[in-house]
Amino acid sequence: MNFSKRLHRYAVTGLVFILALVLGLQSLPASTAKAADTLGIQAKSAILVDYNSGQILYEKNADQVYPPASMTKMMTEYLVMQALHNKKLTWNTKVSISNYAYQISQNRTYSNVPLRMDYQYTVRDLYEAMAIYSANGAAIALAEKIGGSEKNFANLMNQTAKKLGMTNAHYINSTGLENADLGKFATEGGANGANELSARDIAKLAYHVIKDYPEALNISKVPVRNFTAGVDSPIQMVNWNYMLPGLGSNMKQYTYEGVDGLKTGHTDLAGYCFTGTVKQNGRRLISVVMGTDSDGQRFEQTKTLFDYGYQQFSKKAVARKNQPIPNQKAVAIRNGKAGTVKLAFGKSMNLMVADGENPNVAFRVTLDRSKLDKNGQLEAPVQKGEQIGYATLATNGNTAYGHLFANDNKIPVVAAEQVDQNSWIVRMFQGIGSFFAGIFSWIAGRF
The missing domain is CATH 2.60.410.10 (D-Ala-D-Ala carboxypeptidase, C-terminal domain)
Structure with missing residues (x-):
């Protein structure tokens, strides 16, 4: 040669x-294709993720965007936790209530605790009302505290979504209420505007809530807590997540051992939605179902996903x-x-x-x-x-x-x-050899 x-x-x-x-x-x-063929999940979209590995075990229309309703509040929770970790807030920081937050909080047809404009609440008061009871007025008050206005906060939500890899997410408010519900308080998106997220985006957000701020689960898993700030008598806040252990015998049909979060959501436009997470034997799953037909169905479909993840897969x-x-x-x-x-x-x-x-x-x-x-x-x-x-x-x-x-x-x-x-x-002799090899190569190329 x-x-x-x-x-x-x-x-x-x-x-x-x-x-x-x-x-x-x-x-x-394909594991995901097999799941889609056999599970028959009754939701517009859904996804199941193995938290430890990030592996997707099941998906259905996971990139189609839909209104997330109050699952929106997971991003509000994430940004509150971020502000706490960055020392911009403490749990005892006082929060004033704007006319906007006050007016929304008085509508008890939404999830709410009534707030007062002549009273200052702590971050903890409002966060617990938002995370446990899905209180919309509380979410708005926290958004205004962090962003100065809800519009600025929505911009922060979108910036954060981009950083977290939520490629299809678009937020216009902190609560998940639609502009038709917010009326004069809606700041962008038109009369029929709403937040838009895909199931995959929501699963990414849930993953980061758990990974970056695991203490959030200590609140999301609380089944019942009384709201006592600024009220004459305590308001019992029953968690809307019926899969949580500890909610009592009337919810036993939905209870799933190890569930500790994360967020429900419901509007007429979004249907019944749920982002759930469960941990059993050291293994955590994250699920999202969007657009189911009833309050109970979102938990029944989530149970089907959890059972599939735990019973049909091994490492x-x-x-x-x-x-x-x-x-x-x-x-x-x-x-x-x-x-x-x-x-x-x-x-x-x-x-x-x-x-x-x-x-x-x-x-x-x-x-x-x-x-x-x-x-x-x-x-x-x-x-x-x-x-x-x-x-x-x-x-x-x-x-x-x-x-x-x-x-x-x-x-x-x-x-x-x-x-x-x-x-x-x-190395010296190798260098000499390479030098002469180069010369011979040049000569060979000439003839």
């Missing part, structure tokens, strides 16, 4: 590549930390005591797999260009465990393992072994 061909061979083997790795031999029908490892990746070409190394280095997974990855089925998954491995020279080679030394790229879980055949967030299906790729640098004298 002449010098030109030899150099070409090393250049090709060192180029950035995408490696399809097939683990397992059987093909598996299986598809990649283990430090496991060498089989069936792949080693990466070329320049100036190393070895000419190549093998790759390994930098962390473990588990999938929730339908019972009785074997995962048929594919990984695409991409090397970090910043670590490679112009010929696609790594420069020695290379440390064992040094990250040199990432592996992306990809669709293979009929298998579909969707994740809520793109990064959930990525794991780092590392060097499986250490490759030390050659001594200076070896």
